[in-house]
Amino acid sequence: MKVKAIVIAGNGTNCEREVANACRLAGAECDIVHIAELLAGRKQLDDYHFLNLAGGFLDGDDLGSAKAGANRLQHARVAGSSETVADQLQRFIAAGKLVMGVCNGFQLMVKMGLLPALGGDHRTQSATLTFNDSGHFEDRWCELVVDPSSPCVFTSGLERLYFPVRHGEGKFMPADAGVLSIIENQHLAVVRYCDPAGGEPTMEYPWNPNGSTAAIAGICDETGRLFGLMPHPEAYVHRTHHPRWTRQPDLPEEGMGLWLYRNAVEFIREKLL
Amino acid sequence: MAWRILAGLKDSVRDARGERVRREIREHLGIDLASVRTIDIYTVDAQLSEEEVQAAAGGPFCDPVIQDVAINRPLARDFDILIEVGYRPGVTDNVGRTAKEAIQYLTGRPFLAGEGVYTSVQYLLKGKVDVAAAERIAAGFLANGLIQRWTIVPAADFDRVRGLPASIPKVAVAAQQAAPVQEIDLDVSDAELMQISRAGMLALTLEEMKIIQSHAADPQVQAARRVAGLGAKLTDCELEALAQTWSEHCKHKIFAARIDYEDTITGEKLEINSLFKSYIVRATRELRERAGKNDICLSVFKDNAGVIRFTDDWSLVFKVETHNSPSALDPYGGALTGIVGVNRDSFGTGMGARLLFNTDVFCFASPFYDKPLPPRLLHPRRIFEGVVEGVEHGGNKSGIPTVNGSLVFDERFAGKPLVYCGTGAIMPTVVNGQPGHEKRAQIGDRIVMVGGRIGKDGIHGATFSSEELHEGSPVTAVQIGDPITQRRMFDFLIVARDRGLYSSITDNGAGGLSSSVGEMSQDTGGFEMHLDRAPLKYPGLQPWEILISEAQERMTVAVPPAKLDAFLTLAREMDVEATDLGHFTDSGYYHCLYHGNTVTWLPMDFLHEGVPQLRIPARWVPPAVTEPQLTSPVECVEILKSLLGSLNVCSKESVVRRYDHEVQAGTVVKPLTGVVNDGPSDAAVVRPLADSFAGVVVAHGICPRYSDIDTWHMTANAIDEALRNYVAVGGNIDHVAGLDNFCWCDPVKSDKTPDGEYKAAQLVRSNQALYEYCMAFGVPLISGKDSMKNDYQIGDTKISIPPTLLFSVIGKIDDVRRATTMDAKTPGDLIYLLGVTRDELGGSEYYALHGHIGRNVPEVDAATALARYRAVNAAQAQGLIASCHDLSDGGLGVALAETAFAGGCGIDVDLRRIDATRGLSDDRLLFSESASRLLVTVHNEQRAAFEAVFAGQSCACIGRVTAVPELRIVSLTGTMLTVASCDELKAAWLAPLKEL
Known part of the structure; x- marks a missing residue:
């Protein structure tokens, strides 16, 4: 049996093609499915193992990043049924499957309550992603340090990562200090922005490009199967994606973003097939 | 409530x-x-x-x-x-x-x-x-x-209990109109004809009004109109349709004009029947014939964008547009609309193309402009901020990486900023068994409008941009783009394309439905369209407004009747509005109806061929410019810092980072490069296909300063700059096409433009050079645009922009892994300067720093340059080039500094080793802007192989990359002319626009 991945597209997603490419390079079959196909009931999440929520600007981020997109998933009914895509998603999560949201996908997960989903509550929002301290969009590559004790399935065995951020609303903020301490104590803060030399989490601009609390760039839920991050792993799956590939001949052919997708595919092969 | x-x-x-x-x-x-x-x-x-x-x-x-x-x-x-x-x-x-x-x-x-x-x-x-x-x-x-x-x-x-009351900005529906369609009596005096043109924002000349007048008076025409149920007088819809179709914006009357050109130096007199046909179309035609089976062009000039070959299965599309006038009035909305508008152009080329990248080039006055501004002009800083934000929202939200661009500064752009936006796209060579780059509406096909709704926004955009900015410039010409509605439409149309649900597609841009349906119907010879069926944003629009509204995010599609149901069903499912407005005919008439009544009945040939040819005098008298006498400085550090900190040279990082330049994961050479990702790349390389290493290379050249000396050389340098940027990153010089975007001041002699003959001569010379150099370099032109009224005139104040040609190029690199970037790589590498340095500082940044223009403008020797560019390609293919950077603004001095600090290295050079014409002083060697030169670094062990490739060419080893981050320059007398800290040079280069 094959590992089947899905990327939801439409209404302003932009990165569906490169996310699908990353999934395929990692060994999964991958369909790019327009939201209209899900709402028409012709496709459903139940047929997949790995859900990807790609970067972009859902509905232009007009009501705040991913807000209108979250509202659609929560309230638009799938034709011929009484359920929403969000209902399918809850079933998907309960089945122990994997979800990764990148950038706008991460914003969507946080605003739907899928992350950090403390205590297994996947419906209540307890953190947010808001405007960068700079007040505008920024495209910049960032060094990330991985929490080795994190339950995150995707980063298993990884220590340092280097990906681009490309967002205007990437500042991570927990609802309160209590939420932050649970995130930190349970090692849910999977990746943090760090200084390139020492690898220490940093609040210093531009290493921390948006002013995220505790330098948090990405978080997972308690199971480690739901993961979201602002930096784009799918943007670094080949050597030539690296901004300095022309001056670093020793870079491996494969980009480190691919490792996250390989971890996902391996997990599914072991646990879900 | x-x-x-x-x-x-x-x-x-x-x-x-x-x-x-x-x-x-x-x-x-x-x-x-x-x-x-x-x-x-x-x-x-x-x-x-x-x-x-x-x-x-x-x-x-x-x-x-x-x-x-x-x-x-x-x-x-x-x-x-x-x-x-x-x-x-x-x-x-x-x-x-x-x-x-x-x-x-x-x-x-x-x-x-x-x-x-x-x-x-x-x-x-x-x-x-x-x-x-x-x-x-x-x-x-x-x-x-x-x-x-x-x-x-x-x-x-402030009412602390209730706050502010609700205020609803709903469009008030005008009280019942007497008659929805007005008839206009054209049987009037010349003065009244012009009054009709002016009052209606028609931008039609007296000669044009008189041709329309005699059309209406023609008894045969009147007889045909009676049969169609219309009176002898033209309707407002008809007059508007003619004004849109005949506008400078749509008809390019200046490029189609008959020009009487006189060169007072050579005594040559020339009658030019259309600049467009004589120079632009001719260059491409001759080059295609010369190339024979190696012709890379697939579709030129006839579609929304040009199309060239890429791989066996894929073709490339490229179009560059300007959106100057709207951006002058509302920088944010104007620029946003510019980018989403050009996206529709490239999308709507052939049977439809997937968008790959954006480019943007802006010409502004200094954001630090501190003189009083004439009325109605916005401060350049506001224009800068607004335009950057508009393109940021347009490009980023559309999911298209902005990979290449420039910011060019000159005080005269306070009168009209130039906002160039380009879009590259990719299409399958074959779509449903037919060439992807071709399309044809069929008789009986339904006219379907897709996307946004129609409002009063953008009415008279086409005619407005055909005039200078004046007091009465209409506010309805300003509008705001909606990238998300457009994105939904594109997602839908690509599916419809692949399912074969339509036979032709085009964009609704300038002139709205009038232009899109009018042009598409040339395939069949007529159409019948019901204006009352068009979906409106709010009620109360007149039929003529529906016809010419430029409301955004709309495409017009020709759908075979048998596929209409499938097309409309798919649209509904994907949340896209699509409306059947009528069908294409072979009646020979431009036929619109409103609630069943005919409101236009215009013969297609009159509409498309009836516009009279303009006649323009042009007389070339070279401007009285002279070379300044400058004393040679004893050291160059401060000069170099000043040049690096000038607006045209300095880092544009603060702007570049506000654009997503790598979404779609194909950007292999990004706009910023080097050891800390902030060096200025010469051009972009995009790998569009995950299963191939073939890359698209995009670059541009623009040098309006040289226009103050001679637009011939301005043009030659723009072409050369585009090509040397293109080659610097690895673009194949034998697989490249060009796009010409002219932004000119009004070149038609009149009371308002007494120096029209000179400006027209500048335009002629530019076109002549365009032909000469495209032929010499073997670069076909595939698309272009002109914006000819970039003047500001209110009261006694007139500001004309410097004549500006943006020359954009698109081409191929066979393997992106062979691309080269501009940053020095390794200490010990050798530094080569390719090309001869001459006493050519006319129009240079160095002279500008001293307040001069000069006379000795750089001259381009295309044959020598072409051989050099081919050799660079050969060296890149063999992996012999560690870095490659073009020399442009600020000459060698700036290029050395940028190469060094982008690489985090230092550089030692000796000016005595430069291949230069005799008698040049140290400062001239460092700051001359002679064309076609490249600065290359080469690993020491590859020296012999590299030099072999350039045997017989100008190729001088002038120094070495060093580990110490200092730029050290030995003078002609052997003394140390300059020792500059690269960190300080870089700080000067980073400073000016950092906070913007």
Whole structure:
């Protein structure tokens, strides 16, 4: 049996093609499915193992990043049924499957309550992603340090990562200090922005490009199967994606973003097939 | 009833948007506020229950983690003065549209006709600010009076219980019109004809009005009109259709004109029958013939964009547009509309193409301009900010990487900023068994309009941009693009394309339906369109307004009747509006109806061929420019820092980072490169296909300064600059095509333009050079555009921009892994200067620094340059080039500094080793802008192989890359001319635009 991945597209997603490419390079079959196909009931999440929520600007981020997109998933009914895509998603999560949201996908997960989903509550929002301290969009590559004790399935065995951020609303903020301490104590803060030399989490601009609390760039839920991050792993799956590939001949052919997708595919092969 | 839903950040949360506004108010207006906080407001004008409004307020409209929300009560407190800014009626409100959709999902019920959501923003100002200052802040920074309105409330006057009342910017429907279609009597005097043209914003000349007058008076025409049910007088719809079709914007009358050219130096006299045909089309035709089976062109000039070969299975599409006039009035909306507009052009080429990249080139006056501004002009800094933000939103939200661009500064661009936006795309060579780059509407095909709705926005855009900016420039020409509606439409149309559901497609841009349907119907020879069937944003539009509205995000598609159901069903499912408006015919007539009554009955040939040819005098008298006498400096560090810190040379990183330049994961050479990702790349390389290493290379050249000496050389240098940038990153010089975008000041001699003969001569010389150099370099032109009225005239003040040609190139690199970047790589590498340095500082940055123009403009020797570029390609293919950087503004000195600090290295060079003409002083060697030169670094062990490739060419090893980050330059006398810290040079280069 094959590992089947899905990327939801439409209404302003932009990165569906490169996310699908990353999934395929990692060994999964991958369909790019327009939201209209899900709402028409012709496709459903139940047929997949790995859900990807790609970067972009859902509905232009007009009501705040991913807000209108979250509202659609929560309230638009799938034709011929009484359920929403969000209902399918809850079933998907309960089945122990994997979800990764990148950038706008991460914003969507946080605003739907899928992350950090403390205590297994996947419906209540307890953190947010808001405007960068700079007040505008920024495209910049960032060094990330991985929490080795994190339950995150995707980063298993990884220590340092280097990906681009490309967002205007990437500042991570927990609802309160209590939420932050649970995130930190349970090692849910999977990746943090760090200084390139020492690898220490940093609040210093531009290493921390948006002013995220505790330098948090990405978080997972308690199971480690739901993961979201602002930096784009799918943007670094080949050597030539690296901004300095022309001056670093020793870079491996494969980009480190691919490792996250390989971890996902391996997990599914072991646990879900 | 109307509900006001307010969402504001909790007190504990930092308001980054407010802080940015505070900073910019200080920069723009010099008003220092203690703080600015913001509140988002949704005015919901719809029949909803209290529970539904609460669900919306607590759901999609607020972020409960950081925001408080209120319904029909204020959130504002702890401020000195409040400014609320909302849109004027009818202006595109993207957030309002999304908010309306969100409520519909929530309630499961569509809004009724006339219901809507309108957004506004409250700015809470704290500090020493009175109503007058708040007025300045609102008018001078927060809002643009053309599209927005504002309310100012001092804290003392603020109703703390109820807040501000709901205000609904709904378009008021005019009282019942007497007759929906007016007839216009053209049997009048010449003066009255011109009055009709002016009052109607038709931009038609007297000669054109008289041709229309005699058409209407023709008894045969009148007989045909009677049969069609029309009177002898033309309708407003007909006159508008003619004005759009015959506008300079659509018809390019200046490029089609008969020009009498005289060169007073050579005595040559020339009658040119159309610059476009004589130079542009001819170059491409001759080059295609010469190339034979190696011809890379697939579709040139006839479609929305040009198409060239890429791989066996894929073709490339490229188009560059300008959006100058709208950007002068509303920089944000104008630029946003510019980028989404050119995206539609490339998308709508052939049977439809997937968008790959954007380019943008802006020409502004200095953002630090500190002289009084003539009336109606916005401050260059506001234009800069607005345009950058507009393109940022347009490009980023469209999911298209902005990979290449420039910022060019000259005081004269205060009169009209130039905003060039380009879009590259990729299409399958074959779509459903037919060539992807071809299309043809068939008789009987349905005319289907897809995408957004029609409003009064953008009416007269085509005719407006055909005039200079004057007092009466219409505000309806300003509009705001909606990237998301467009994105949905593109997602839908690509599926429809692959399912074979349409036979032709084009964009609705300038001239709206009138132009798109009018042009597409040339395939069949006529059409019948029902204007009353077109979906409107609000009621009350006149038929002529529906016909010519330039409301955004619309495409026109020809759908075979048998496929109409499938097409409309797919559209509905994908949330895209598509409307059947009529069908294509072979009647020979441009036929529109409104509620069953004919409102236009124009012969197609009169519409498309009836416009008279303009006749323009052109006389070349070279300007009286001379070479300045400069004393040679004893050291060059300060000069070099000044040049690096000049606006045209300095780092554009603050702008580049605001654009997503790598979405789609194909950008292999990014705009920023080097050891800390901030060196200035010469060009971009994009790998569009995940299963191939073939790459697209895109670059451009632009040098308006040289126009002050001779537009011939301005043009030659723009072409050469584009090609050397292209080659620098690895573009194949034998697989490249060009796009010419002319932005000129009015070149037609008249009372308003007494120096028209000179400006027309500049245009002729530019076209002549374009032909000569495209032929010499073997670069076919595939697309282009001209914008010919870039003047400002109010009262006695006239500002004309310098004649500016943007030359963009698109081509191929066989394997992106062979691309080269501009940063020095390894200490010990050798530095080569390719090409001869001459006494060519006319129009240079160095002379500009000293307040001079000069006479010795760089001259391009295309044959030598072409051999050099081919050799560079050969060396790149063999992996012999470690870095390659073009020499342009600021010459060798700037190129050395950029190469060094981008690589985090130092450089030692010896000026005595430069291949130069005799007698050049140290400063001239360093700052000459001689064309076709490249600075290359080569690993020491590859020296022999590299030099072998350049045997017989100008190729001088002038120094070495060093580990110490210093630029050390040995003078002609052997002394140390310059020892500069690369960190200091870089700091000077980074400084000017860092905070913008």
